[in-house]
Structures are given as structure tokens and as C-alpha cells.
Amino acid sequence: MSATKQILALNRFEADNAAGLDPELAERIGRRQATFGASSVLFYEQPIEMVRGEGVFLYDVHGTRYLDVYNNVPSVGHCHPRVVEAIARQAAALNTNTRYLVRIVETYAERLLATFPAPLSNLVMTCTGSESNDLALRIAESVTNARGFIVTRSAYHGNTAAVTHISPSSFKSQKLAPHVRAVPAPDPLEAPKGDIATLFAAQIKAAIDDLRASGHGFAGFIADTIFSSDGIFADPPGFLQKAAAVVRAEGGLFIADEVQPGFGRTGGGLWGFSRHAIVPDIVTLGKPMGNGFPMGGVITRPDYLAAFCAETGYFNTFGGNPVAAAAGLAVLDVIADENLIANAAQTGALLKDGLTALKSDFPQIGDIRGAGLFIGLDFTTPDATPDPATASAVINAMKQHGILIGAAGLYGHTLKIRPPLCFAPNNAEFFLETLRGILKAMG
Amino acid sequence: MSATKQILALNRFEADNAAGLDPELAERIGRRQATFGASSVLFYEQPIEMVRGEGVFLYDVHGTRYLDVYNNVPSVGHCHPRVVEAIARQAAALNTNTRYLVRIVETYAERLLATFPAPLSNLVMTCTGSESNDLALRIAESVTNARGFIVTRSAYHGNTAAVTHISPSSFKSQKLAPHVRAVPAPDPLEAPKGDIATLFAAQIKAAIDDLRASGHGFAGFIADTIFSSDGIFADPPGFLQKAAAVVRAEGGLFIADEVQPGFGRTGGGLWGFSRHAIVPDIVTLGKPMGNGFPMGGVITRPDYLAAFCAETGYFNTFGGNPVAAAAGLAVLDVIADENLIANAAQTGALLKDGLTALKSDFPQIGDIRGAGLFIGLDFTTPDATPDPATASAVINAMKQHGILIGAAGLYGHTLKIRPPLCFAPNNAEFFLETLRGILKAMG
Numbered sequence: 001m002s003a004t005k006q007i008l009a010l011n012r013f014e015a016d017n018a019a020g021l022d023p024e025l026a027e028r029i030g031r032r033q034a035t036f037g038a039s040s041v042l043f044y045e046q047p048i049e050m051v052r053g054e055g056v057f058l059y060d061v062h063g064t065r066y067l068d069v070y071n072n073v074p075s076v077g078h079c080h081p082r083v084v085e086a087i088a089r090q091a092a093a094l095n096t097n098t099r100y101l102v103r104i105v106e107t108y109a110e111r112l113l114a115t116f117p118a119p120l121s122n123l124v125m126t127c128t129g130s131e132s133n134d135l136a137l138r139i140a141e142s143v144t145n146a147r148g149f150i151v152t153r154s155a156y157h158g159n160t161a162a163v164t165h166i167s168p169s170s171f172k173s174q175k176l177a178p179h180v181r182a183v184p185a186p187d188p189l190e191a192p193k194g195d196i197a198t199l200f201a202a203q204i205k206a207a208i209d210d211l212r213a214s215g216h217g218f219a220g221f222i223a224d225t226i227f228s229s230d231g232i233f234a235d236p237p238g239f240l241q242k243a244a245a246v247v248r249a250e251g252g253l254f255i256a257d258e259v260q261p262g263f264g265r266t267g268g269g270l271w272g273f274s275r276h277a278i279v280p281d282i283v284t285l286g287k288p289m290g291n292g293f294p295m296g297g298v299i300t301r302p303d304y305l306a307a308f309c310a311e312t313g314y315f316n317t318f319g320g321n322p323v324a325a326a327a328g329l330a331v332l333d334v335i336a337d338e339n340l341i342a343n344a345a346q347t348g349a350l351l352k353d354g355l356t357a358l359k360s361d362f363p364q365i366g367d368i369r370g371a372g373l374f375i376g377l378d379f380t381t382p383d384a385t386p387d388p389a390t391a392s393a394v395i396n397a398m399k400q401h402g403i404l405i406g407a408a409g410l411y412g413h414t415l416k417i418r419p420p421l422c423f424a425p426n427n428a429e430f431f432l433e434t435l436r437g438i439l440k441a442m443g
Numbered sequence: 444m445s446a447t448k449q450i451l452a453l454n455r456f457e458a459d460n461a462a463g464l465d466p467e468l469a470e471r472i473g474r475r476q477a478t479f480g481a482s483s484v485l486f487y488e489q490p491i492e493m494v495r496g497e498g499v500f501l502y503d504v505h506g507t508r509y510l511d512v513y514n515n516v517p518s519v520g521h522c523h524p525r526v527v528e529a530i531a532r533q534a535a536a537l538n539t540n541t542r543y544l545v546r547i548v549e550t551y552a553e554r555l556l557a558t559f560p561a562p563l564s565n566l567v568m569t570c571t572g573s574e575s576n577d578l579a580l581r582i583a584e585s586v587t588n589a590r591g592f593i594v595t596r597s598a599y600h601g602n603t604a605a606v607t608h609i610s611p612s613s614f615k616s617q618k619l620a621p622h623v624r625a626v627p628a629p630d631p632l633e634a635p636k637g638d639i640a641t642l643f644a645a646q647i648k649a650a651i652d653d654l655r656a657s658g659h660g661f662a663g664f665i666a667d668t669i670f671s672s673d674g675i676f677a678d679p680p681g682f683l684q685k686a687a688a689v690v691r692a693e694g695g696l697f698i699a700d701e702v703q704p705g706f707g708r709t710g711g712g713l714w715g716f717s718r719h720a721i722v723p724d725i726v727t728l729g730k731p732m733g734n735g736f737p738m739g740g741v742i743t744r745p746d747y748l749a750a751f752c753a754e755t756g757y758f759n760t761f762g763g764n765p766v767a768a769a770a771g772l773a774v775l776d777v778i779a780d781e782n783l784i785a786n787a788a789q790t791g792a793l794l795k796d797g798l799t800a801l802k803s804d805f806p807q808i809g810d811i812r813g814a815g816l817f818i819g820l821d822f823t824t825p826d827a828t829p830d831p832a833t834a835s836a837v838i839n840a841m842k843q844h845g846i847l848i849g850a851a852g853l854y855g856h857t858l859k860i861r862p863p864l865c866f867a868p869n870n871a872e873f874f875l876e877t878l879r880g881i882l883k884a885m886g
Binding site: 012028029031035038039040041047049051058073079081084087088093094096098103109110113123124127129130138160162164173174292293294302305306308315318320321323 | 486535539
């Protein structure tokens with residue numbers, strides 16, 4: 001069972017549970033299921049109807065306030081007034097496509113590209129992280145004339161046909177495609193002497209050899225550099241350098257999917273790859289880019305983009321529209337003006353210290369990992385076996401205490417602590433106190 | 444050379460032409476090219492910098508007003524105040540994902556689904572037409588256990604890896620994939636006795652046989668039912684019934700891509716397929732759905748969606764967000780309240796009559812086709828050869844006279860008349876007068 005499937009099986013609404021529900025909620029769920037059909041997925045045994053968002057909080061239809069420790073799309077805070085105002089103002093003035101010149105679009109492209117190291121100087125704007133990764137795969141194929149890709153075992157990179165092939169966490173009956181190899185997540189606990197850099201690079205090298213032997217060739221390695229759905233692996237900083245060196249030595253491209261770590265989350269700069277002091281060949285952007293306005297992007301070298309464009313005409317109707325540019329600019333402004341990267345580092349450190357302190361009182365807490373405001377906390381049994389049941393119980397108890405949170409990892413036993421970047425020290429303290437109380441009550 | 448490539452080669456900015464440009468415009472273009480690189484495509488030999496949109500008009504940086512006869516995304520009019528207000532209001536209140544219940548999302552889903560015939564009762568919300576078609580292909584594969592698809596020769600269905608395979612108009616050096624067959628566009632002029640229904644169905648049948656013989660099987664046929672990028676083929680109404688019957692008889696799915704004809708454009712109802720009195724197996728939505736807010740959708744039968752969801756977990760982060768639902772609801776409201784379907788029929792008829800009247804004075808006008816506010820007008824030489832050069836000259840002259848318009852078709856010789864649906868009779872008259880003047884001046 002894939003991680004996503006396991007996590008959702010534990011923390012989602014199941015039709016079998018409808019019997020005990022409040023009739024009004026049951027009716028609402030019924031309407032959702034009637035329209036969305038088999039694609040309907042709702043969090044929690046008792047799904048929540050949301051009506052309002054503000055900063056780090058979401059409010060449900062009954063007026064209950066939830067501290068959001070889960071949602072990374074509203075990265076600068078739910079309904080941030082500066083982003084909302086930018087969207088409203090631009091939507092009222094002009095919303096068109098990139099085949100006309102529009103000043104705010106050029107301004108955004110330049111502002112965004114200025115945050116990337118050379119030679120990453122071209123941008124293609126898309127609408128989603130999925131579209132971004134879909135395009136990144138094709139750029140890598142064009143550059144390398146190869147088709148084989150390597151990902152981590154519980155990776156998630158999006159929902160298109162091509163990107164689902166490199167997203168094993170989405171598989172149900174689906175199997176790994178012939179042109180894809182999945183390597184284990186870079187867990188230092190699994191490495192001899194903790195040298196995860198060497199182990200991870202060796203696993204990638206073996207996968208490259210296998211792709212070559214199978215006739216697919218090697219186009220690239222793609223990773224979200226904080227390994228979000230694998231269970232959050234951030235340390236030691238720089239461990240990806242050996243992996244990147246192997247990928248390059250073997251003629252492949254290193255694709256950094258910044259949908260999760262990007263836009264300041266890891267607390268060490270705007271981009272997760274900078275934590276590893278590497279320069280990727282392609283960078284993909286999504287989720288937090290517009291704080292909820294649908295937008296994504298692909299950043300790469302001009303010659304790599306030209307190789308793809310020589311083969312295929314690419315146009316994205318909504319990609320690079322001026323409203324997206326306005327939202328994207330406002331996000332960059334808020335990150336800078338509200339010191340959100342520093343906050344991610346400081347409040348993240350406060351959270352991690354607090355969790356580490358809790359660990360001495362609660363043996364069910366295993367490893368604690370992460371960077372900035374993206375922390376993973378494992379729940380394990382006394383014999384160190386992954387314990388997704390405890391993770392699930394904590395997630396549901398957190399909901400009862402007004403906190404939204406989720407799980408990650410191959411076994412779904414990792415609490416995924418990933419709040420909006422405006423998460424304040426007092427929010428962290430409330431979270432820590434609540435977790436202490438829940439674990440105490442669980443005995 | 445594909446149609447898109449040919450059309451763009453004629454009507455886009457080329458770096459070689461930069462010499463004669465106004466220095467300020469040249470500088471702006473340089474900034475665009477420096478950031479967007481090889482993916483930068485700008486309309487016209489002298490690109491336009493837009494600053495404002497309102498109704499059927501776009502305004503450039505010099506205050507020049509352009510009548511928009513090209514852009515179908517702002518379908519209810521550029522920056523329609525009701526859509527803008529709906530976006531601004533919802534963005535300020537709540538913007539989250541479909542794993543929580545949100546009333547406006549259910550309301551929109553129900554409202555939209557109510558416009559579709561049985562058994563089309565499930566909706567998956569996406570962010571773009573590309574994502575919609577990408578998902579539709581996989582649903583068809585899951586239902587049929589086959590992989591072969593049939594499209595028309597100059598079709599365009601979007602920009603993902605999977606969808607580009609069924610979009611020959613995007614090909615440059617790319618070739619048709621082994622699992623795809625392209626049939627000629629359904630041009631009645633090519634059919635014996637004009638019986639395009641029989642000819643088109645026979646061409647599809649031959650392609651199905653060929654896919655089967657090649658071992659790919661037959662998953663489905665996908666068409667935009669007004670054949671937008673093939674050159675606009677709308678008549679006779681109902682000609683697709685024979686095609687749909689063949690597709691079903693052979694075990695494939697009929698996918699109607701409503702990105703172009705949908706949301707009232709053809710003047711006979713909300714959906715283009717209803718013009719043919721067929722019920723597709725899957726319908727895909729995009730462009731005009733949110734009047735420029737990035738959103739798309741897939742509509743299908745519950746059992747078909749369930750077949751796909753059993754294999755693969757599908758989640759679309761931005762898809763079905765409440766701001767998209769608000770935009771989508773406002774679009775449906777405006778279409779109804781401003782009688783835009785009736786306007787598409789009436790103003791479209793006025794346009795078509797006017798163009799037909801012009802034809803008697805100008806022999807370079809060939810066939811005139813279309814439905815509602817989507818009309819194609821061929822330019823041909825005296826020996827009836829497609830004449831893309833005249834189409835291009837007209838497009839550039841139109842720009843000088845303050846009208847935005849483009850071309851379509853296998854040879855790029857078809858003027859694509861596709862204004863926002865609020866196009867009024869006086870807009871049509873101005874367009875007809877301008878076209879008359881241009882053709883007269885061209886001698």
C-alpha cells in the first residue's frame with residue numbers, strides 16, 4: 001500500500017462511516033460525492049466545512065477556529081490582504097495571455113529569475129506544479145535524447161499522465177513504468193555511519209545503470225529537495241551534492257521540484273536546493289507561488305529550453321497571465337516585507353526544539369527531522385517499528401483540539417508539520433502544548 | 444509545416460525584424476525574450492503592449508483601442524465586473540482545496556452538472572483544458588484497457604506530454620506517436636455529394652482498424668466539435684452522429700473537448716456537442732470557464748471515473764478551489780443574465796450574412812463556415828488554392844485598423860472570427876466595414 005493510500009485510508013472520510021454523522025453534514029457529504037464521484041476525497045472521519053481563512057487560521061461553518069499546521073499553498077497566510085488586493089486590482093484592469101506584452105508579467109519574470117543562480121535565466125510560466133513537472137520531463141528528454149527518470153520511492157510530483165509515472169505515492173493498482181526507477185528515500189538512519197550522501201548517490205548510480213541496461217537511457221533525476229512525501233529528509237545540508245555529481249557525470253539532468261521546499265519554507269533562502277549548495281539544471285515551481293492563485297513555473301537554462309522548443313510548440317493559455325504575475329509579485333513582496341524566511345528559520349527552530357524536548361517524555365516519538373517550517377516527526381512502537389496508527393490518532397485528536405495536520409512517509413507514521421510561513425512563536429507553543437496533552441491522554 | 448507553425452511564422456514577431464522597431468518597444472521585447480527565452484512568442488511583426496481590457500475591447504500602452512475578435516478566454520467580456528467581483532470577494536474570504544467541504548464548490552458543481560445530459564453526472568475540477576484532456580485520456584484508457592486515440596490532422600488539445608501527442612498542430616520536429624492516428628478535418632467540400640458525416644465516420648473507422656492492427660487497441664476519439672484549429676467545421680448540424688456511432692460500436696469513448704465551442708459560443712446552447720445531438724462519454728472544459736481565472740474540468744459517467752480512480756489517486760491542488768467556483772458561477776450567471784447564447788446566435792448570424800455579402804465583391808474570399816460567434820473565412824487564390832499570405836496581410840491590416848484577429852486551418856488561410864460573446868451588432872458592423880475597406884485597398 002502506498003503512503004498516500006495508507007495515510008488517506010486512516011485520515012479520510014469513508015462512506016461506511018456515514019451512519020453516525022450529523023444529518024446536515026451527511027447531506028453535504030452526499031452532495032459532494034454525488035458530484036465528484038469516485039474522485040471525492042475528504043479529510044477526516046468527520047469532514048470539515050470551511051467558510052473563512054485568515055493568516056494561520058481556518059474557520060468552519062460552526063465558527064470553530066483551526067490552527068493550520070498542514071496547508072502549504074497559502075504560504076504567506078490564508079487570504080493575505082496584499083495578495084487578495086493585487087489579484088482584485090489586476091483582474092479588474094487586464095487579464096490576457098503572453099502573446100501580448102504586459103509590463104507586470106515582464107516585471108515578475110525578472111524579479112523571480114533574479115533569485116536564481118546562473119545559468120538558470122529562463123522562465124516558462126504554467127498554471128500548476130503538475131504542468132511544470134510535465135514540461136520539465138520533456139525538456140530533460142529533449143536535452144538528453146533519453147527517456148529514463150529516477151525518483152524516490154514515495155515521491156509525489158503531480159497529477160498529469162507523464163508526472164504520475166514519477167509519482168509512486170499516487171499509485172493504487174498502477175505499477176512503476178518501464179522508464180522509471182524508484183530509489184529509497186535519503187534517510188540517514190538507513191546509511192552506514194549516517195553517510196546518506198554516499199549511499200543515496202550509489203543508489204542513484206545503480207538505478208542509472210539499470211535504466212541504461214534496459215535501453216531507456218538516463219534523462220534525469222527529480223526530487224523535491226526536502227523529500228516531503230517520503231517523510232521529510234533535510235539533513236545534513238549538502239548531502240545532495242554527491243547525488244547531483246553522479247547525475248551530471250552520467251549525462252542526466254538534476255530537476256529540483258521546489259513545489260514543497262520553495263518560496264522560503266526551509267528557512268535558509270527562497271529555494272530548497274540552496275540548502276544543499278547545488279545548482280539544478282531545471283527548477284519547477286507551484287503551490288505557494290501565488291498563495292492559492294493557480295500558477296506554476298519552470299526555470300532552466302536558455303539552451304535547454306531552446307532544445308525543447310525546437311521540437312514542440314508550447315503555449316500555456318493561462319500561464320503568465322497578468323493576474324498570476326500580480327499575485328506572484330505580492331507573494332515575493334510579503335515574504336520580504338514580513339521577514340518570512342527568517343520567521344521560518346526561527347519559529348521552525350523553536351518548534352523543533354520543543355518537539356525534541358517532548359521526545360524525552362514520550363517514547364512513541366521517534367526521529368525528528370526537517371528545516372525551517374517543514375518538520376517531520378516519526379511515531380514508532382517500542383521496538384522502533386513505524387506506527388501509523390498513532391500518527392492517525394494524533395491527527396484526529398489534533399482536529400478535536402482545533403489543529404489541522406497531516407502525515408507523510410512510506411508508512412504514514414510521520415507527522416508532517418508544515419504551517420503557513422507566518423506561523424508565530426505563540427502558534428508553535430500552542431501546537432506543542434496541544435501535542436503534549438494529546439500524547440499524555442493517550443497514555 | 445504545421446498550421447500553428449505556419450500561422451505564427453506569418454503573424455508573430457521575429458527577432459530578425461527588430462531593426463526597424465521603436466526603441467522603447469524593442470527594449471520591452473528584449474526583456475521578454477531574455478526571460479522567456481525560446482518559449483517567447485509574441486503576436487504581430489510589431490508586438491502590442493496591452494494595459495487594459497473592458498468588454499470587447501483591449502487598450503494598448505499608447506491608448507489605442509482594439510476590438511477583440513480573437514480572444515475566447517474572456518468569453519463574457521474582458522474584466523467583466525461580476526466575475527472580477529466574485530473573484531475578489533471569494534479570494535478575501537477563503538481559498539482552499541477540495542479535501543474540505545466548501546459550499547460554493549458544491550453549488551458550482553451542481554449548477555454546472557445540471558447543464559449536462561445523463562449519464563454525465565460526475566465532475567473533476569482541474570486548472571486548465573490541458574489538465575482536463577490529460578485526465579480524459581487516462582479515463583478512456585482505464586475504461587477500454589486500450590491506448591490508441593484518434594484526432595483530426597490539425598487538432599490542438601493542450602500542452603501536457605500526453606495531450607501534445609494528440610495535438611498535431613503543436614508539432615515542429617515532433618512526429619505522430621505510434622498510438623495516435625490523425626484523420627482529415629471534416630470539410631464538407633472534400634466529401635462526395637457533401638456527405639461529410641459518412642466520409643468522416645469512414646475515416647475514423649479506418650483509423651480504428653489501423654490502431655487495432657498495430658496492437659494499440661482503440662481507446663477513443665477526441666474532437667473539439669467545432670474543429671477550431673482545423674479551420675472551423677460546424678455544419679451540417681448532426682454530422683458527428685455517424686462518427687460517434689462508429690466510435691461506440693468499436694468500443695471506444697467519444698471525448699468532446701468543449702474548450703473552444705463550450706459555454707455558449709456556438710449559439711445553440713451551452714455545449715458544442717448539443718449542436719450534433721450526441722451525448723459524449725467524456726466532456727472536457729477549459730479556457731472560457733472562469734473568463735480568465737485558471738480553471739478546467741472533466742465531466743463523465745460515475746462508472747468511468749471510478750474505473751480510473753481505482754488505478755490511480757488523483758488530486759488537483761488548485762482544482763475546485765472556491766475562488767474558481769466563484770468565477771465559474773459568475774460566468775454562468777452572466778451568460779444567462781446577459782442572454783449571451785442568444786447574442787452569439789444573432790450577432791453570429793449577422794456577421795455570417797455580412798461576410799457572405801462581401802464574398803460577391805471579393806473573389807479572394809472562399810468558403811465561409813461556422814456557428815454562433817465562431818466563424819471561419821477562407822482566403823483562396825483564383826484557382827481555389829489556400830492563400831495564407833492574404834490571411835496574414837488581412838490580420839496585420841486589421842491590427843492597423845484597431846482589430847485583433849487570427850488565423851486557423853491546415854494551411855493557415857482561414858480567418859478565425861471568435862470574439863467575446865458580448866460582441867454587439869455594432870461591433871460586427873465595424874468589423875465588416877473594416878474588412879471591406881482592407882480588401883478594397885488590397886485590390
